[in-house]
Amino acid sequence: MTTEDNASFHRRTAEALQGRYSSSTQAPADWREALAWHWEQAGAFAEAVEAILEIAEARMTRLDFTSARRWAERALTLIERLDGEQRHTYDLRAYALALAVLEFGGQYREGLDYARRMLSIAQARNNNEATIRAYLSVGRMQRELGQLASAEVVLQQARNLAASDELSELEAEARLHLAKVHQLQGRHLEALQELQLAQEESEQHDGRLLLARVFSSIGDIYRILGASREAMTFYLRSLSLEQGRGSILGQAILRDKIALSRLAQGKTAEALADAQESLSLRQQINDVVGQARSHTVLGMILQQLGQYAESTAQLEQAVALEAQLQNPRGQGIALLHLGNAARAQRRYDDARSCYTRAIVLTRRDNDQLGLARALERSGDLALEEGRRDKANVYWIESLKIREALHHADEAAELRERIRSGHTPRK
Numbered sequence: 509m510t511t512e513d514n515a516s517f518h519r520r521t522a523e524a525l526q527g528r529y530s531s532s533t534q535a536p537a538d539w540r541e542a543l544a545w546h547w548e549q550a551g552a553f554a555e556a557v558e559a560i561l562e563i564a565e566a567r568m569t570r571l572d573f574t575s576a577r578r579w580a581e582r583a584l585t586l587i588e589r590l591d592g593e594q595r596h597t598y599d600l601r602a603y604a605l606a607l608a609v610l611e612f613g614g615q616y617r618e619g620l621d622y623a624r625r626m627l628s629i630a631q632a633r634n635n636n637e638a639t640i641r642a643y644l645s646v647g648r649m650q651r652e653l654g655q656l657a658s659a660e661v662v663l664q665q666a667r668n669l670a671a672s673d674e675l676s677e678l679e680a681e682a683r684l685h686l687a688k689v690h691q692l693q694g695r696h697l698e699a700l701q702e703l704q705l706a707q708e709e710s711e712q713h714d715g716r717l718l719l720a721r722v723f724s725s726i727g728d729i730y731r732i733l734g735a736s737r738e739a740m741t742f743y744l745r746s747l748s749l750e751q752g753r754g755s756i757l758g759q760a761i762l763r764d765k766i767a768l769s770r771l772a773q774g775k776t777a778e779a780l781a782d783a784q785e786s787l788s789l790r791q792q793i794n795d796v797v798g799q800a801r802s803h804t805v806l807g808m809i810l811q812q813l814g815q816y817a818e819s820t821a822q823l824e825q826a827v828a829l830e831a832q833l834q835n836p837r838g839q840g841i842a843l844l845h846l847g848n849a850a851r852a853q854r855r856y857d858d859a860r861s862c863y864t865r866a867i868v869l870t871r872r873d874n875d876q877l878g879l880a881r882a883l884e885r886s887g888d889l890a891l892e893e894g895r896r897d898k899a900n901v902y903w904i905e906s907l908k909i910r911e912a913l914h915h916a917d918e919a920a921e922l923r924e925r926i927r928s929g930h931t932p933r934k
Contacts, residue, residue, distance in 0.1 A: 515550045522546035522555065540566070553589045557598050560586065564605055571757075571793045573609050580606040600626060600638055607645055611652075614797045614835035620649035640666050640678050644685060651689050654837065654875035656913075659689045677718070680709035684722055687729075692877060694915035696729050703729075720749035720758060727765060736772035743769060760789035760798055764805050771809055780809050797838075800829035804842045811849045819849045840866045840878045844885055851889055859889050880909040884922065888931050896929055 525543045529535035540563050547556035564579035583602045587595055603626045610619035623645035630638035643666035650659035667682035683706040690699035703726050710719040727742035743766050750758030763786035770779035787802035789795075807823035810816075823846040830839035847862030863886045870879035887902030903925050910919040921932050 518546045518550035519552060522550060553586050554594045557583050557586050561602060561605065568608065573612055577609040580609055600629060612797060614833040614838065616649050616652040620646065623649050636669060636673050637675060640670050640675065644681060647685055652837065654873060654877060656689055656693055663689060676709050677713055677715060680706040680718055684718065684725060687725055691729055693913055696733060699729055716749050716753060720746045724762060724765065731769055736769045740766065740769045756789050756793050757795060760786045760795065764802055767805055767809065771812060776809060776812050783809055796829060797833060800826050800833065800838055804845055807845055807849065811852060816849055816853050823849060836869045836873045837875055837878060840869045840875065840882065844881055847885060856889060856893055863889060876909050876913060880906045891929065900926055
């Protein structure tokens with residue numbers, strides 16, 4: 509069989525598969541995989557990319573992210589073989605899909621690279637809507653990597669461009685993500701203002717998905733400010749919307765947040781039940797990133813209950829999962845709580861090891877917020893060991909970071925530590 513005959517055979521087979529199964533409810537489970545292969549063998553790369561992207565999107569729907577990533581990367585490889593016009597049809601879609609897989613898996617550095625490629629393509633084509641979406645992607649990745657100043661600039665660009673083009677839903681999305689940056693910067697009033705505007709936009713367009721996320725973010729700010737009852741009000745409103753649309757992932761995220769609010773109110777038994785429910789939901793959908801988060805929350809609650817062995821086991825599992833996922837931010841948070849659990853048992857060498865590992869991680873990744881927390885805890889540990897001078901060294905370095913981040917409340921607490929040599933009561 510000649511090369512031409514071979515290509516014709518594969519094309520006829522692909523056309524037959526598509527004609528027979530594209531609208532059939534009785535199609536074999538893997539028919540699209542066979543379709544993609546035949547299109548590729550036929551040299552029909554545009555048709556192959558279309559089939560591959562549909563496969564990847566279906567895997568995403570089933571939350572099979574490992575497989576979805578393989579297919580998305582295969583699509584990106586084939587796109588390089590398309591001509592200019594064909595490439596324009598698929599490249600942004602493929603990059604967005606690959607980015608979604610990476611973001612869900614906590615692979616923010618790789619995700620940032622894809623987001624920047626999307627931005628370059630969108631700007632080169634003078635496509636404002638695609639540019640806004642790319643700005644949002646870049647800003648989200650930068651926020652997760654602790655690059656807060658850069659994330660703020662990019663998300664403001666997204667918000668302003670969406671406003672000028674009267675793309676109100678994208679403007680609301682930009683406000684939501686900008687609010688999260690302001691929250692991490694300690695600028696809670698500005699965060700609330702952005703969220704209130706996003707809420708108004710979402711309610712006008714009946715955007716329930718975005719509205720659920722806005723309510724959740726408002727709850728986060730109230731919880732950080734110590735208003736756990738007010739936080740619960742917004743979390744429950746968000747949970748109701750997530751339940752209404754059947755989002756297991758959304759419900760799992762809310763259960764963890766509700767657990768932390770109940771913990772702040774001293775309702776440890778209820779908090780434990782919510783955190784266990786979150787972990788169960790995340791296991792149901794194979795959300796490994798979320799499972800790491802749930803193990804951390806469970807460890808915090810079990811520590812409050814004085815169940816130190818169980819707390820340590822949960823937190824060690826969280827650290828292991830975050831390391832497996834190559835998520836330094838999550839690993840640093842879990843290490844801090846693991847150190848806290850060791851401190852509560854007066855296992856000071858173990859606590860120091862955890863805090864030191866967190867400092868190394870956060871310095872390496874330039875995670876200023878995480879570094880400030882790790883230094884503060886290291887200072888608290890040094891004080892407990894009777895090393896006041898060493899404690900001040902840690903606290904002063906943490907204070908400089910908090911002041912640079914404009915975290916007024918945290919900076920005030922650190923100044924009191926340095927002045928009095930006492931940690932504030934919680």
